[in-house]
Amino acid sequence: MAIDTQIGQELKRKMTCIVCPTGCQLEVEKNADGKLSIIGFQCRRGEVYAENEITDPRRVLTTTVKIRNASLPLLPVRTTEAIPKELLAKAMEILAQVEVTAPVRTGDVIVTNLLDTGIDVIASRDMKRTEDVA
Amino acid sequence: MFNTHYTDVAIIGGGPAGLAAALAARRAGAEHVTVLERNHELGGILQQCIHNGFGLHRFKEELTGPEYAYRFIPQVEADPNIHVYLNTMVLSLSPEKEMTAVHPVHGLISLKAKSVILAMGCRERTRGALSIPGTRPAGVYTAGTAQRFVNMDGFMPGKRVVILGSGDIGLIMARRFTMEGAKVEAVVEIMPYPAGLARNIAQCLEDFDIPLYLSATVTKIHGKDRVEGVTVSQVDNGWCPIPGTERYIPCDTLLLSVGLIPENELSQEAEVSLDPRTGGPIVDENRETLISGIFACGNVLHVHDLVDYVSDEAEIAGEAAARYALKQTADGVLNATNGKVDKFAIKPGDGVRYVLPQRVTKGAEVDLYLRVSQPMDAITLSLSGLTLARKRQVRPSEMLKIRLKAQHWESLLEAGNAEGRELCLAAEPR
Numbered sequence: 331m332a333i334d335t336q337i338g339q340e341l342k343r344k345m346t347c348i349v350c351p352t353g354c355q356l357e358v359e360k361n362a363d364g365k366l367s368i369i370g371f372q373c374r375r376g377e378v379y380a381e382n383e384i385t386d387p388r389r390v391l392t393t394t395v396k397i398r399n400a401s402l403p404l405l406p407v408r409t410t411e412a413i414p415k416e417l418l419a420k421a422m423e424i425l426a427q428v429e430v431t432a433p434v435r436t437g438d439v440i441v442t443n444l445l446d447t448g449i450d451v452i453a454s455r456d457m458k459r460t461e462d463v464a
Numbered sequence: 465m466f467n468t469h470y471t472d473v474a475i476i477g478g479g480p481a482g483l484a485a486a487l488a489a490r491r492a493g494a495e496h497v498t499v500l501e502r503n504h505e506l507g508g509i510l511q512q513c514i515h516n517g518f519g520l521h522r523f524k525e526e527l528t529g530p531e532y533a534y535r536f537i538p539q540v541e542a543d544p545n546i547h548v549y550l551n552t553m554v555l556s557l558s559p560e561k562e563m564t565a566v567h568p569v570h571g572l573i574s575l576k577a578k579s580v581i582l583a584m585g586c587r588e589r590t591r592g593a594l595s596i597p598g599t600r601p602a603g604v605y606t607a608g609t610a611q612r613f614v615n616m617d618g619f620m621p622g623k624r625v626v627i628l629g630s631g632d633i634g635l636i637m638a639r640r641f642t643m644e645g646a647k648v649e650a651v652v653e654i655m656p657y658p659a660g661l662a663r664n665i666a667q668c669l670e671d672f673d674i675p676l677y678l679s680a681t682v683t684k685i686h687g688k689d690r691v692e693g694v695t696v697s698q699v700d701n702g703w704c705p706i707p708g709t710e711r712y713i714p715c716d717t718l719l720l721s722v723g724l725i726p727e728n729e730l731s732q733e734a735e736v737s738l739d740p741r742t743g744g745p746i747v748d749e750n751r752e753t754l755i756s757g758i759f760a761c762g763n764v765l766h767v768h769d770l771v772d773y774v775s776d777e778a779e780i781a782g783e784a785a786a787r788y789a790l791k792q793t794a795d796g797v798l799n800a801t802n803g804k805v806d807k808f809a810i811k812p813g814d815g816v817r818y819v820l821p822q823r824v825t826k827g828a829e830v831d832l833y834l835r836v837s838q839p840m841d842a843i844t845l846s847l848s849g850l851t852l853a854r855k856r857q858v859r860p861s862e863m864l865k866i867r868l869k870a871q872h873w874e875s876l877l878e879a880g881n882a883e884g885r886e887l888c889l890a891a892e893p894r
Contacts (some may be wrong), residue, residue: 346666350520351770351862353662389667392515392528393643394615401504403618406514406530415671422643436534454514455530 345383347376356380388412391421392454395440400432400457407440410450417445425451432459467574471498471547472789473782474563474577476554476730479508481762482583483536484775486546488782489581494789497546498575500565502553506540507533508585510771512612515636517663521772532771557734559755578789579757581781582731582745586724586763588633594722596628598685601692607633607721614640622717626694627651628682632660632769632861634721639668648674649713652696654681654703657839659721659861661769682718683710691716724767734758741818742766748807748823749830750784751777759785766820766833769863773833808885815843815891817860824887827873835860836891843891850875858891 341360346353347370356370358380368380382388390412394404413421421444430440434457441451473489475482478501489497505511510518513529520526523535540546552573554565563575588606605613605621611633613619623646627634630653638648651669656679658665669676677696683705684695698709726744728736736745736753744765745753752759761781762774806826812819812834819834836843839859845852845866853866876887 346662346670348663348667351517351661351663353666353862355662355857389671390516390526394514394618396618402616404616406528406615408514408516408528418643422645436531454528455511455534 341384343384345380347371347379349373349375349379358384360384387415389415389418391418391451393422393425395425396429397434397457398429398431399459399461400434401460402457405430405434405440405457406454407451408454409444410452413444413447413449417447420445421451432457468562469498469573469575470496471575471577472496473498473579473581473785474561474575475499475581475583475782476557476563477501477508477583477585477762477764478503478506478540478548478550479583479585479762480510480533480536480771480774481585481764481778481781482506482508482581483533483540484778485581485583485759485761485782485785486540487536487543488779489786489789490543490546492783492786494786495545497543498577499540499546499548500552500554500563500575501548501550504551506537506548506550509608512608512615513636514615515640518771521770522775529771536775554730557730559735559758561734561757578792579759579785580734581778581785582728582736582753582758582760582764583762583778583781584727584730584764586726586767589720589723589725591720594628594720596682596685598694599687601685601687601690603687603691603717604685605717605719607631607637607719610717610719611637611640614644620644620646621719622646622691622715624649624715625717625719626682626696626713626715627719627721629653629720629722630658630660630665630676631721631723632664634719635660635664635668637719637721638674639672642672642674646717648672649715650674650696651676652680652682653678654699655679657859659723661861662859680709681705685718686712691718694718724763726764726767728764731758731760731764736760739818739820739822741812742820746822747820749780749821749825749828751781751821752784752788757785757788759788766818769861773863773865777833806885808887810847811886811888813888813890815840815893816889819889824868827870828868829870830868832866832868832889834864834866834889834891835862836864840891840893842894844894845889845891847872847889848876848887850879852889854894 343358359367392408397405434453438453472494478499510529510533516526518527518532551568556564625648682694683697686693693714697705745760759781761778807823817835817837836858
């Protein structure tokens with residue numbers, strides 16, 4: 331559980347690292363001078379995660395968009411990088427309006443520069459046209 | 465009547481295990497590999513797992529399920545000697561490695577292989593296995609079925625959801641339903657600790673303020689035609705509901721994420737012996753079952769939490785199945801070194817739920833995969849008294865891997881604690 335305890339200028343937060351399945355339990359403390367002290371990580375990526383989680387929390391968005399002329403009605407997509415957490419809901423609204431047409435290849439760009447983040451949304455699988463499917 | 469087809473290595477199932485096994489069998493020299501897949505496409509369950517987090521160990525990248533599958537599918541399709549039969553359901557398998565299957569064009573077909581790899585995956589435990597009291601309305605789904613509806617078929621099963629069980633699929637679906645606009649009221653777990661990975665508790669529940677009730681279960685389902693709500697009660701140490709703790713949660717959908725069961729009907733038909741702890745076949749370090757020439761890998765063998773380990777395991781099975789097929793003469797009789805090797809049994813001891821492989825050739829350097837029986841802060845893993853490794857923050861949901869090395873064997877055999885050809889793996893708190 332992400333627990334915040336604010337005592338004066340100091341901030342202490344417990345969090346689970348989500349970078350890999352190990353799931354290290356991290357403790358971040360913001361000292362009075364504004365510096366972060368981070369403990370509990372087993373690799374450098376955990377330290378970076380904790381820092382970002384305090385300053386600019388981000389998540390990779392994975393969802394689907396509508397697709398025409400394919401064997402399935404949905405195409406799975408994802409952002410090429412993690413986007414700011416507070417943009418997730420807005421991004422879902424935008425992607426709900428998107429409709430593409432098969433064929434699509436893995437990695438094809440579906441939305442460029444999502445919400446001015448500079449990050450694209452790409453297809454995460456191939457989808458053949460129905461008439462091309464034997 | 466129908467013709468019998470012949471192949472070197474037959475693989476039942478074209479999911480992550482079957483795909484990696486097929487490629488490994490070809491690399492190891494098998495001439496003809498046949499993959500039998502009942503779905504209309506390869507990839508198995510990965511195709512509906514559209515979230516990221518796959519492949520960190522193997523590819524050092526965070527891939528989605530379909531992307532992980534596409535690391536294998538094009539290679540399988542490009543190899544003219546891997547014969548893929550889609551929409552093909554295997555109906556029977558004999559210890560002599562003869563299969564019958566239904567194919568959409570050829571009808572009933574018969575296939576005989578020199579070696580067989582079981583890669584059928586697993587199924588979800590359903591409401592029927594839980595005996596939840598109450599009515600039997602629409603709106604009760606297993607989490608994986610809901611995942612397929614939402615991610616592939618474009619249906620939302622409901623708007624207000626309670627999830628029973630904190631397995632990874634349930635946690636992933638809690639996030640997915642929330643992102644698609646549904647309200648997930650709670651995740652309810654009978655154990656005092658979550659069943660899924662810690663990272664999924666963080667990124668699927670805490671990110672969206674979804675409550676997780678531990679030591680609690682659904683004690684009644686309400687609603688006549690459609691689910692209208694569930695009663696959730698706290699349970700005691702014996703999983704008995706505690707009177708007076710009931711709370712009613714209105715909802716239109718109940719998702720079940722209460723465990724996966726290896727799908728071994730075909731294995732049993734082929735007289736393959738199963739381990740009651742894993743629900744899958746008993747295997748040696750080559751993932752060969754007790755029926756010579758029949759191998760198993762992936763979730764049909766034991767339920768994995770990471771697909772990376774499925775691929776690793778499938779490569780072991782694929783390579784060994786190829787070697788087995790190559791050793792066979794035309795008339796199907798083995799011509800060398802089959803059978804008579806010195807095997808030791810590896811049994812789970814204190815603190816260990818299961819260990820795999822269950823049989824190991826004397827002296828073989830192998831990775832042992834295990835699950836502990838409860839969460840522990842720090843443990844020492846020992847094999848019949850010999851310390852192998854120390855681990856921290858272990859939980860049953862996270863499979864552990866330790867290497868049994870040549871020097872371990874020397875110590876074990878010297879000290880005489882490998883008597884009775886049985887070794888016992890224990891996890892002691894320290």
